Amino acid sequence: MFDLGEKQIDFMKQRKLALGLSLTLIVLSIVGMVVKGFNFGIDFTGGTIIEVSYPQPVALNEVRQTLAEGGFDQAIVQHFGSASDVLIRIQPREGMTSAMVSNRVLDLLQAKVPAVELRRVEYVGPQVGDELTEDGALAVLYALIGVLIYVAFRFEFRFALGSIAALVHDVIITLGVFAWTQAQFDLTVLAAILAVIGYSLNDTIVVFDRIRENFRLLRDKTPEAVMNISVNQTLSRTIMTSVTTLLVVFALFFLGGEIIHNFALALLVGIAVGTYSSIYVASALALMLGVSKEDLMPPPKDEVDREALEKELTQAYLEAEARRQNS
Amino acid sequence: MFTQQATAPINRYPAWKYALMALVIAFGVLYALPNLFGEDPAVQVSPVKMVQFDEKTVERVKQALQQAGVSPKSVAFDGRQLLLRFNDTQAQLKARTIIKQLLGDQAVVALNLAPATPKWLEAIGAKPMYLGLDLRGGVHFLLDVDMEAAIAKAYERYAEDVRSLLRQQRIRYGSIQAEADRLIVKLRNDADVTKARELIQKQYGEDLLLDETSSKGRMLVWRLSPKTIKATKEYALKQNITTLRNRINELGVAEPIVQQQGERRIVVQLPGVQDTARAKEILGATATLEFRLVDEQHDPELAARTGRIPPGSRLYHFRDGRPILLKNRVIVSGDNVINAQSGLEQQSGSPMVSVTLDAAGGRKMLATTKKNVGKRMAVVYIENKVETVIGPDGQKVKKRTTQRDVINAAVIRDQFANRFQITGLDSMDEAQNLALLLRAGALAAPMEIVEERTVGPSLGQDNINQGFMSVVVGFILVLLFMAWRYKVFGLIANVALTLNLVILIAVLSVLQATLTLPGIAGIVLTVGMAVDANVLIFERIKEELKAGQSIQQAIHAGYEKAFMTIADANITTLLAAIVLFSFGTGPIKGFAVTLSIGILTSMFTAILVTRGIVNGLYGGKRVEKLAI
Numbered sequence: 001m002f003d004l005g006e007k008q009i010d011f012m013k014q015r016k017l018a019l020g021l022s023l024t025l026i027v028l029s030i031v032g033m034v035v036k037g038f039n040f041g042i043d044f045t046g047g048t049i050i051e052v053s054y055p056q057p058v059a060l061n062e063v064r065q066t067l068a069e070g071g072f073d074q075a076i077v078q079h080f081g082s083a084s085d086v087l088i089r090i091q092p093r094e095g096m097t098s099a100m101v102s103n104r105v106l107d108l109l110q111a112k113v114p115a116v117e118l119r120r121v122e123y124v125g126p127q128v129g130d131e132l133t134e135d136g137a138l139a140v141l142y143a144l145i146g147v148l149i150y151v152a153f154r155f156e157f158r159f160a161l162g163s164i165a166a167l168v169h170d171v172i173i174t175l176g177v178f179a180w181t182q183a184q185f186d187l188t189v190l191a192a193i194l195a196v197i198g199y200s201l202n203d204t205i206v207v208f209d210r211i212r213e214n215f216r217l218l219r220d221k222t223p224e225a226v227m228n229i230s231v232n233q234t235l236s237r238t239i240m241t242s243v244t245t246l247l248v249v250f251a252l253f254f255l256g257g258e259i260i261h262n263f264a265l266a267l268l269v270g271i272a273v274g275t276y277s278s279i280y281v282a283s284a285l286a287l288m289l290g291v292s293k294e295d296l297m298p299p300p301k302d303e304v305d306r307e308a309l310e311k312e313l314t315q316a317y318l319e320a321e322a323r324r325q326n327s
Numbered sequence: 328m329f330t331q332q333a334t335a336p337i338n339r340y341p342a343w344k345y346a347l348m349a350l351v352i353a354f355g356v357l358y359a360l361p362n363l364f365g366e367d368p369a370v371q372v373s374p375v376k377m378v379q380f381d382e383k384t385v386e387r388v389k390q391a392l393q394q395a396g397v398s399p400k401s402v403a404f405d406g407r408q409l410l411l412r413f414n415d416t417q418a419q420l421k422a423r424t425i426i427k428q429l430l431g432d433q434a435v436v437a438l439n440l441a442p443a444t445p446k447w448l449e450a451i452g453a454k455p456m457y458l459g460l461d462l463r464g465g466v467h468f469l470l471d472v473d474m475e476a477a478i479a480k481a482y483e484r485y486a487e488d489v490r491s492l493l494r495q496q497r498i499r500y501g502s503i504q505a506e507a508d509r510l511i512v513k514l515r516n517d518a519d520v521t522k523a524r525e526l527i528q529k530q531y532g533e534d535l536l537l538d539e540t541s542s543k544g545r546m547l548v549w550r551l552s553p554k555t556i557k558a559t560k561e562y563a564l565k566q567n568i569t570t571l572r573n574r575i576n577e578l579g580v581a582e583p584i585v586q587q588q589g590e591r592r593i594v595v596q597l598p599g600v601q602d603t604a605r606a607k608e609i610l611g612a613t614a615t616l617e618f619r620l621v622d623e624q625h626d627p628e629l630a631a632r633t634g635r636i637p638p639g640s641r642l643y644h645f646r647d648g649r650p651i652l653l654k655n656r657v658i659v660s661g662d663n664v665i666n667a668q669s670g671l672e673q674q675s676g677s678p679m680v681s682v683t684l685d686a687a688g689g690r691k692m693l694a695t696t697k698k699n700v701g702k703r704m705a706v707v708y709i710e711n712k713v714e715t716v717i718g719p720d721g722q723k724v725k726k727r728t729t730q731r732d733v734i735n736a737a738v739i740r741d742q743f744a745n746r747f748q749i750t751g752l753d754s755m756d757e758a759q760n761l762a763l764l765l766r767a768g769a770l771a772a773p774m775e776i777v778e779e780r781t782v783g784p785s786l787g788q789d790n791i792n793q794g795f796m797s798v799v800v801g802f803i804l805v806l807l808f809m810a811w812r813y814k815v816f817g818l819i820a821n822v823a824l825t826l827n828l829v830i831l832i833a834v835l836s837v838l839q840a841t842l843t844l845p846g847i848a849g850i851v852l853t854v855g856m857a858v859d860a861n862v863l864i865f866e867r868i869k870e871e872l873k874a875g876q877s878i879q880q881a882i883h884a885g886y887e888k889a890f891m892t893i894a895d896a897n898i899t900t901l902l903a904a905i906v907l908f909s910f911g912t913g914p915i916k917g918f919a920v921t922l923s924i925g926i927l928t929s930m931f932t933a934i935l936v937t938r939g940i941v942n943g944l945y946g947g948k949r950v951e952k953l954a955i
Binding site: 051053092099100102103117118119120121122123124125126127128135136138139142143146147150151154187188190191194195197198199201202203205206209210213233234236237240241243244245246247248249250251252255256257259260263264267314317318321322325 | 337461469471603604607611715717723775776777778779780781782783785786789790793794796797798800801802804805808809812844845848851852854855856858859862863866870877879880883888891892895896897898899900901902903904906907909910915918919922949
């Protein structure tokens with residue numbers, strides 16, 4: 001399937017095209033975020049969510065009517081998963097933020113249909129909503145900075161910039177999908193985005209690792225060629241891992257239930273984009289920033305010697321072993 | 328490292344490595360096992376304060392159940408509390424009603440799910456995973472302590488102390504006033520200003536600091552020292568946690584969690600609780616009682632009409648709106664109450680609460696009632712509420728309300744000390760709640776529920792089923808895919824993946840980390856990502872083979888070269904998981920925990936275990952062709 005044999009894809013040649021595509025996607029995403037905004041969940045806006053289950057399918061208008069009679073005329077009412085499950089969302093507004101709202105709503109509904117069963121209540125006070133928004137943004141920022149430091153320390157600063165750019169790229173496009181589809185953005189989605197940062201970086205690092213190794217092995221090749229070879233060598237691994245991860249995320253998306261549906265959506269988009277970006281964006285950017293052999297050369301002399309010696313000894317041992325077996 | 332590689336035979340593992348692996352795997356299987364046995368519906372019976380259960384109690388419970396035709400699966404008594412297991416929830420619910428009737432006020436009877444772990448597994452400390460509220464159903468509250476109110480209360484306390492200090496030293500003062508963030512002492516002449524200042528500084532120099540810039544003329548302005556403010560806040564939080572624990576015990580919840588979060592928040596988790604309205608009322612209520620003498624010399628109607636309150640008194644209202652004047656001095660407050668029981672008054676049949684005071688309270692009560700026989704004493708019910716509301720301009724404002732109701736004012740017929748009754752309550756429910764609040768103690772500062780997450784039992788079970796289904800399906804898909812792509816090596820990776828899942832569940836069970844729905848998602852994701860290490864290794868081996876290396880060399884090089892890459896890649900994912908953990912709340916933390924543990928266990932299984940199998944299969948042998 002992805003045994004590419006000796007065929008080499010010239011990824012670096014396509015890098016202009018890829019960057020063009022990435023830029024377009026990023027611009028589209030930003031436009032989406034500005035024009036449509038996010039459909040934030042109550043984790044960030046504050047408010048109350050009540051999920052109830054009726055014994056039979058129920059018309060939303062009836063539920064709205066009941067709520068309006070009780071003074072909740074601005075409640076958002078929708079089906080959740082099935083026609084007998086109803087999700088009610090009440091935004092915080094003047095004078096109505098108390099934790100008791102959910103109990104009043106349930107009383108209203110049960111007065112009409114006593115068999116209504118409470119499935120779930122989430123209430124987030126306005127002050128907590130603000131904190132979660134702030135903490136969430138900070139968490140993404142800290143994760144990116146942490147990654148920047150680690151990659152800069154393990155590789156080289158230009159690689160770090162390349163990987164961060166790839167991560168920002170992934171995050172923005174995932175956010176863009178949420179803006180355009182207006183899928184609800186809640187805490188679990190934020191968690192998924194942090195997981196995407198971890199995953200996408202994982203991919204990028206594997207490619208960078210190979211680039212570093214090849215820079216040392218293939219001393220007569222140009223940086224562009226080295227990068228191409230490296231991306232090609234790691235290509236089947238990149239695709240394999242993405243496929244296995246996507247398999248399980250699809251399982252989550254279709255079987256995990258409504259509550260983690262959007263979480264799975266964020267992972268799906270993030271992993272797909274992350275795979276693309278670690279192939280095209282990260283190394284192309286590092287190349288454009290001017291990574292050269294010298295930047296990655298300098299393993300201290302004694303270490304090189306030891307490595308070589310080790311290799312020699314292993315080789316000698318293997319040969320001896322082979323001779324012993326043959327005789 | 329250098330010498331070992333050169334001298335050890337290639338692709339062979341020493342016996343101790345296999346032994347270690349076997350040990351870890353045995354540990355994993357053993358400690359993951361309890362999760363297979365499920366849970367029994369159970370009833371947990373614990374004694375209330377000052378009650379002790381014994382074997383006789385156990386016998387009585389058993390007999391009562393037998394008479395009603397309910398047979399428990401097992402009855403366990405650990406010297407303090409009773410745990411009865413049942414075959415189904417119907418029997419469980421029935422048993423709860425019977426036991427409640429039998430033991431009445433003596434016991435707290437709570438529904439629970441008890442793990443059905445076999446004895447021999449329990450003996451080695453093996454337990455099933457601890458399910459979060461989104462999986463088992465229950466309520467999660469986040470309460471915010473109103474620290475500003477706690478500080479204001481501290482100023483009031485100091486105002487009282489300073490007042491009596493000045494009175495003792497015969498310094499005449501104009502007024503002593505406690506405000507939200509300062510204490511103002513007004514004096515009559517300059518000599519007294521100096522005297523009062525020196526006196527207060529000597530007595531309360533550690534706690535109160537003189538605010539020089541605000542003090543003018545004959546007015547001294549004091550502020551709490553930073554140390555005292557800190558101590559006040561810590562005390563408020565601690566006291567509230569203690570009180571909450573007491574109240575929750577009274578509510579009858581099995582395995583409740585009450586924990587501090589940050590400087591001013593408290594997390595409360597009540598598994599299995601469905602009646603959230605009552606829980607909210609009880610948790611948030613800051614009700615306390617005060618006993619005061621009635622001011623009989625002045626006319627309350629007149630005071631209410633004109634607004635002129637006689638000095639030394641304060642205007643209150645009954646619940647029906649009638650005004651009444653009460654003396655400023657509090658005889659005894661809710662803090663002195665050591666026990667309170669609700670019941671019905673014998674003569675009138677109306678609800679009442681009988682109260683027992685501590686020694687100090689009893690002494691004060693005796694001293695007052697002795698001198699005031701024939702006069703009236705009032706019971707004031709005080710409730711503080713705090714709420715964050717959105718104002719007209721979209722700003723968030725804290726709205727504080729204090730409601731003081733006189734629930735009864737009765738003539739002191741005879742002197743009494745530490746035992747008496749409160750009547751004049753509206754309903755039996757009110758009497759029960761009041762008794763509960765008095766028993767459980769008062770909160771040091773009002774609290775507000777700032778977050779609630781309630782999950783009903785049916786949704787909890789759905790979440791478990793859906794989560795389990797996604798793990799199984801995702802797992803099987805990955806197994807098939809790996810077997811198809813890497814043949815024998817794929818099967819080896821599958822063994823490792825299965826072990827990874829087992830060990831991950833074992834570690835989660837041993838740590839008793841809370842498993843949430845996002846936590847299950849973390850497990851699913853781990854399954855998908857854990858094979859990455861094997862993919863890296865296998866692809867590398869393929870490459871080496873293509874490059875013309877011998878089979879043994881290719882295996883060796885594949886593992887060696889892929890190792891650093893795997894470590895690098897996993898550390899970065901771990902980094903993201905740690906950030907997630909440190910910022911995340913509740914369910915999100917669960918995701919971070921399973922993801923991080925999954926990464927660590929996958930390193931072990933994907934590298935060590937597969938290498939062990941590969942070495943066992945191919946190491947030191949002549950292999951013509953690798954099925955990879």
